[in-house]
Amino acid sequence: MSEGVRAEVQRSDWDQWWRTAVIYQVYPRSFSDSNNDGLGDVKGIIKRLDYLKKLGVEAIWMSPHYPSPQADAGYDVADYFNVNPEYGTLEEFDELIAEAHARGIKLIIDVVPNHSSDQMDLFQEALAAGPNSPERDMYMFRYSENGTPNNWGSMFGGPAWSEVEPLTGKEEDRGWWYLHLFAPEQPDFNWENPAVHEFFKSYFRFWLDRGIDGFRVDVAHGLVKAEGLPDDDIGPDRWAGGQQADQVESPFWDQPGVHEIYREWRKVLDEYGRDRMLVAEAWLTPEREARYVREDEMSQLFNFTYLKANWNADRVRDAINLPIEANGVVGAPVTWVMSNHDVVRATTRYGYEPEVATDRGIGFDDPQPDRELGLRRAKAMAVFTAGLPGSMYVWQGEELGLPEVTDLPDESRQDPTWLRTGNKIRGRDGCRVPIPWEAKAPNFGFGTGAPWLPQPEYWAEFAADVQEDDPSSTLNLYRKLLNTRAELGTASGSVEWLDAGDERVLLIKNGDVRLVLNMSNKPVEIAEVSEVVVSSCALEVQGGSVEVPANCGAWLK
Numbered sequence: 001m002s003e004g005v006r007a008e009v010q011r012s013d014w015d016q017w018w019r020t021a022v023i024y025q026v027y028p029r030s031f032s033d034s035n036n037d038g039l040g041d042v043k044g045i046i047k048r049l050d051y052l053k054k055l056g057v058e059a060i061w062m063s064p065h066y067p068s069p070q071a072d073a074g075y076d077v078a079d080y081f082n083v084n085p086e087y088g089t090l091e092e093f094d095e096l097i098a099e100a101h102a103r104g105i106k107l108i109i110d111v112v113p114n115h116s117s118d119q120m121d122l123f124q125e126a127l128a129a130g131p132n133s134p135e136r137d138m139y140m141f142r143y144s145e146n147g148t149p150n151n152w153g154s155m156f157g158g159p160a161w162s163e164v165e166p167l168t169g170k171e172e173d174r175g176w177w178y179l180h181l182f183a184p185e186q187p188d189f190n191w192e193n194p195a196v197h198e199f200f201k202s203y204f205r206f207w208l209d210r211g212i213d214g215f216r217v218d219v220a221h222g223l224v225k226a227e228g229l230p231d232d233d234i235g236p237d238r239w240a241g242g243q244q245a246d247q248v249e250s251p252f253w254d255q256p257g258v259h260e261i262y263r264e265w266r267k268v269l270d271e272y273g274r275d276r277m278l279v280a281e282a283w284l285t286p287e288r289e290a291r292y293v294r295e296d297e298m299s300q301l302f303n304f305t306y307l308k309a310n311w312n313a314d315r316v317r318d319a320i321n322l323p324i325e326a327n328g329v330v331g332a333p334v335t336w337v338m339s340n341h342d343v344v345r346a347t348t349r350y351g352y353e354p355e356v357a358t359d360r361g362i363g364f365d366d367p368q369p370d371r372e373l374g375l376r377r378a379k380a381m382a383v384f385t386a387g388l389p390g391s392m393y394v395w396q397g398e399e400l401g402l403p404e405v406t407d408l409p410d411e412s413r414q415d416p417t418w419l420r421t422g423n424k425i426r427g428r429d430g431c432r433v434p435i436p437w438e439a440k441a442p443n444f445g446f447g448t449g450a451p452w453l454p455q456p457e458y459w460a461e462f463a464a465d466v467q468e469d470d471p472s473s474t475l476n477l478y479r480k481l482l483n484t485r486a487e488l489g490t491a492s493g494s495v496e497w498l499d500a501g502d503e504r505v506l507l508i509k510n511g512d513v514r515l516v517l518n519m520s521n522k523p524v525e526i527a528e529v530s531e532v533v534v535s536s537c538a539l540e541v542q543g544g545s546v547e548v549p550a551n552c553g554a555w556l557k
């Protein structure tokens with residue numbers, strides 16, 4: 001397809017900053033450790049705000065910062081109204097909001113509404129109160145004498161149900177189970193219960209009052225379960241094929257009732273203003289995803305089709321066209337996402353053939369990626385991506401070109417998937433290793449305490465301070481890219497496909513800029529060029545045209 005769609009981001013409400021913003025994901029555990037306990041913290045983030053400002057970041061999305069036993073790196077929330085003491089205090093958090101705002105940076109936090117921690121008071125009260133009590137009705141308790149109430153499997157391996165009796169030791173709990181789509185330490189809330197709705201409304205007001213600009217909604221497509229909890233087609237072992245089973249057709253994903261919840265939340269946010277945003281994590285198809293960003297629901301949704309496209313031109317083209325078409329119908333902008341804390345780092349994914357599935361994680365005994373090629377491609381992809389209209393997410397360390405740590409010692413792994421699959425699926429730790437800030441400092445300047453996941457020695461070459469002084473570094477490329485993006489206003493532009501003469505060369509006109517990504521294995525000549533605005537490899541205009549080598553991305557005028 002050479003002449004694709006021409007779609008425009010709705011222009012009516014450009015004052016809504018999130019439509020075009022560069023949003024940088026901070027994983028608090030792994031970002032910057034100010035008190036040297038091996039875990040990142042709030043003060044560590046404050047210390048790095050100037051770095052983020054210089055990078056061109058307009059908003060920060062923080063993965064969960066709440067008190068948590070950390071059974072799933074904070075996605076098991078024990079108190080929705082506080083800060084994990086390992087990360088700091090509520091006062092320090094307020095300081096973070098103020099310091100970010102003082103630099104013109106917005107702050108988005110992670111709301112985890114599908115489940116809480118099993119240590120949360122609501123779940124503990126439910127256990128104590130006994131069967132059929134209003135307290136138990138906050139969660140998904142079911143009675144079943146012969147095995148689990150249905151065949152659902154946990155995302156992290158094993159059944160999605162656990163028995164109650166071993167937790168309470170009470171006779172009356174024999175035959176009772178509770179649902180957890182994720183780890184047993186993450187019991188699912190019962191969204192049929194109005195009290196759950198009220199609880200989350202008060203949660204939103206609490207953080208909005210403190211000045212929070214938006215919320216990333218964890219597992220947004222999972223809150224409502226099909227009536228009667230029917231069996232699914234996959235069964236209790238979602239990793240049976242070595243790969244996570246499809247998430248689309250299911251009695252617990254994307255049930256129509258979820259949309260009522262988001263309409264309710266939108267109304268709460270509207271009490272504070274239309275600029276307060278919600279972004280959905282929902283791994284569906286572009287068409288189904290678009291329903292989450294209707295005018296009266298959420299603002300944005302992660303374009304995971306783009307993330308999953310890997311280094312495949314047809315898939316990248318679809319990942320641009322399909323969401324633009326689907327979201328265009330409801331007037332929502334598109335987001336561009338190359339990676340996050342749940343997937344193998346982009347630099348590494350692009351260093352494999354595009355067909356290679358990496359969702360099991362990568363270990364020392366797996367085929368290793370071509371690191372140099374992966375980095376070249378990740379830079380090319382970043383250049384191309386930043387020129388697309390809409391909002392762009394950057395996962396911490398992406399701007400340093402960090403690769404996945406593929407040789408983590410197995411004994412250091414903390415992802416619940418590793419444990420729950422009986423050490424079959426390594427999971428996501430390899431992308432969560434703490435950031436290298438200074439090549440020569442202990443633990444590369446993350447903090448002096450041993451980091452919660454060990455950093456590989458070769459990461460010195462990726463440290464931010466080394467890249468700072470190197471004009472050709474990935475960091476300086478990202479800075480130029482994001483700052484040029486802001487200057488030229490390309491994020492408010494449009495996509496018009498041009499023909500580059502090769503299906504594997506993507507060429508897009510956005511305003512007076514042409515974006516090119518050469519995904520083929522030979523150079524391509526682009527004519528009528530007067531200027532190379534930004535590029536991932538060295539390019540020269542000669543006689544009004546430019547030869548763009550394989551695995552290179554550029555903005556041309």
Ligand code: GLC
Pocket residue numbers: 072075076112182218219281341342
């Ligand atoms: C989301 C998070 C992931 C977490 C899961 C359960 O997918 O991104 O990290 O494990 O939800 O909360």
